[in-house]
Amino acid sequence: MLLKITNLRVYFKSADGFVKAADGVDLELYPGEILGLVGETGSGKTVLGLAITRLLPKTAAVSGEVLYRGQNLLALPEEEMRKVRGRQVSMIFQNPLSSLNPALSIGEQIAEVLREHQGLKRKAAWQRAGELLELTGIPAKWIRSYPHELSGGMRQRAMIAIGLACAPSLLIADEPTRGLDVTIQVQIVELLHAVTKGVSPPRSMLLITHDLGVAAALTDRLAVMYAGKIVEYGRTGEVFRNPRHPYTRALLDSHPSNGLIATKGFSPSLINLPPGCSFHPRCKKARKKCAHEPPLVQRIGMDHGVRCFYA
Amino acid sequence: MRRLLIQRLVSAVFVMLIASFLSFLLLFYAPGNPAETIIRQQSGLDPTYAEIELFMKRHDLNRPFLVQCLQWLYLLTHGKLGVSLRTGEPVLEEFTARFGATFQLAVAAMALSVIIGLPIGVFAATKPNSLFDHIIRVVSLAGVSIPEFWLGLMLMLCFSLALGWLPCFGHGTVRHLVLPMITLAVGITASLMRFVRTSMLEVLNLDYIKTAKAKGLREVVIVWKHALKNALIPVVTILGTQVGHLLAGAVIVETVFSWPGIGKFFVDSIYARDYPVIQGFVLIIAAIYVLVNLLVDILYVYLDPRVRYEGRS
């Protein structure tokens, strides 16, 4: 097992109480596997990614365990954690325009990672940066260009090149196709496939996405998140064919363009979560029990689990 | 880039002319008469009515305001700034003879401000609301509000009169430079610190800083390379406008410390109503101001690739 998250909680202190952005998340990621994380906006997907890499602001209270190759990242001293970031675990953020430094050339933004983690000298690092650009589909002669000189798709490729620089074993990609034209989205999906499944040994990826099409195309397994909890997980094909949680069903029936708001009603406030099952106020199948007792995850098959009493 | 230069030069000419015109206008209608003051200075006696008349006539001072303006403009188109009423020397020579001392003082003060204000501003921003940050906030508030003449006198009192470490006034050695430099630098350092802090705080919250952290870069690299390079862009613009404060401060500091620069001579000329000197100096200082801001614009283009790009296309 490459990554094993157990009972992860991320609470933000706010004036009205705690925002429970992640509330007891369990997840597993095997070597060479692509795990999709889907859920409507505000369900805590980005927070989960940031918790793994420990990039959350200091206002976040994090508890639980994030085992990476058996080592609990949450307990690592900051300096050790710094060496994990970018070298073992890379994160690719959404919106590459704001995520790339406008004052540095893309070559420099790639080369500096290599200098930091692999101790490459200036020239060797730039040489390698050029190769990485070519690898992600950017002509190496653009190495000196600045982010604003590139198109949205090219910027996302540059972000991926940065993430891949030190050949990490885990890539966390947060909505890498968001805001791109459909044709460009397809190219980025192909690129992500090439740099994970296409290398040997295959690289693992946690893919956070709104786009069920992208999830279906890329992922081996799928985890569905609702209000800070994983409500269903399983093999991607299995979940698509046989969704068992009412929320997952609604999600699959919904149209991806509306921010993955699956069903009518608002997503619950993460400060005052409804008692019992967080989804019950919006659930068509809710019964009395759902309003009182929080459901636990039930295993309903080989590697398929659902957080629902009546699945 | 070329268009920027031309725009700047055209506006520079206007700024310079308007500045000297306004200074002349103000002094012309202010009470006081150059003839009286200057003759008294030169002979030590109260001048007679006839002497004043003669002086005014010789220097065309009894002509109407607009005529005098046009005369001055006419001279200017021939590259002349006229002669000082007090010393009889050409204004340009009076300026160049003294500018070196002022330049030395201004550059030293600016350098000191950057060396001290920049790192402190950066440190304060990396630990917002820490004890250090609070102390810095109070210190910088004090720094911008202390009047230069008072600070100068206090420093003099403390370090030259009481302790005897440094000379009170004069010019020539590095030791002479210390107190005037500090006096002039305090206000600029204080505002620079605040600008850097604000700008850094803003930048440190942006997405690309999170990216830099996710890349596993060291804190120093994130702060001093990724954040500072962006935070400096607005700061550089501010520094350009600080040159105005710098020159105004120099006038006061030079007077307090008897520093033989243009500031002191300029103040003396105002007391004497030495019109050609005042107009000429204002013109040159305005030119310097514009020039420095042009340099700042060029530096800005160097710092911000986005502007560079627009300039190229």
Ligand SMILES: Nc1ncnc2c1ncn2[C@@H]1O[C@H](COP(=O)(O)OP(=O)(O)OP(=O)(O)O)[C@@H](O)[C@H]1O
């Ligand atoms: N720094 C923070 N301080 C307080 N609350 C936060 C902070 N960051 C995130 N949150 C809250 O945590 C919850 C989960 O946010 P998160 O960004 O993880 O959602 P998401 O699933 O990624 O949504 P989206 O699909 O829109 O990206 C939200 O309610 C958000 O308001």
Ligand SMILES: [Mg+2]
């Ligand atoms: Mg998100």
